[in-house]
Amino acid sequence: MRVSGVFLAGDSSLAIDKCGWLSGARRLATPNCSPRPPGEAVSLLVIHSISLPPGSYGGGYIERFFCNALEAGEHPYFATIAQLQVSAHFLIARSGELTQFVSCLERAWHAGKSRFGGRENCNDFSIGIELEGTDTDAYTDHQYRALAAVTHALMAAFPQLGAGSIVGHSDIAPQRKTDPGAGFDWHRYRASLAQTVTEKHKSGL
Secondary structure, eight states: OEETTEEOTTOTTOOBOTTSOBTTSEEOOOSOEEEOOTTOOOOEEEEEEEOSSTTOOOSSHHHHHHTTOOOGGGSGGGGGTTTOOOOOSEEEOTTOOEEEOSOTTEEESOSOSOEETTEEOGGGGEEEEEEESOSSSOOOHHHHHHHHHHHHHHHHHOTTOOGGGEEEHHHHOTTTOOTTOTTSOHHHHHHHHHHHHHHHHHHTO
């Protein structure tokens, strides 16, 4: 179910298709991606946060940034990042609106130099989800609902992705990154995942 661009947790219509795209999400393909190593399976989910300009929301700047269309002259901060080529698989806006930039079957360029479970280069085996936000601002109810719904769709599509392999960017690059920060309520997120699983079990889904 989608209400005013907001995806609700437990939405059974959300599913990853055979090409790696999430049904119902706005698709905005970026060239900032590459093939996964042969035989590599998705086994990690990385939660990020981003706001452009820093601390500001809306305006479409994140989407432009991920698609190499950010104008350096629009804001002083943009001049420092406009030349970068980065991306994530998904962006969840403050409204809960969901945009997908890269097929889940491909590498998005979101993790950078990173390590998880003794393995380097987390982009090879991970999905990256960006939440529009900062380290300190509370994320919205809409974002938590959408994030839970997307997470369940990903877990259904990729059996090696489990609750123990969902981390923040700060967990895989602790010397460089702090997101999603103290503003992200991990307990609430994990509880919402467990609640949705329980509801599906009771309904026989």
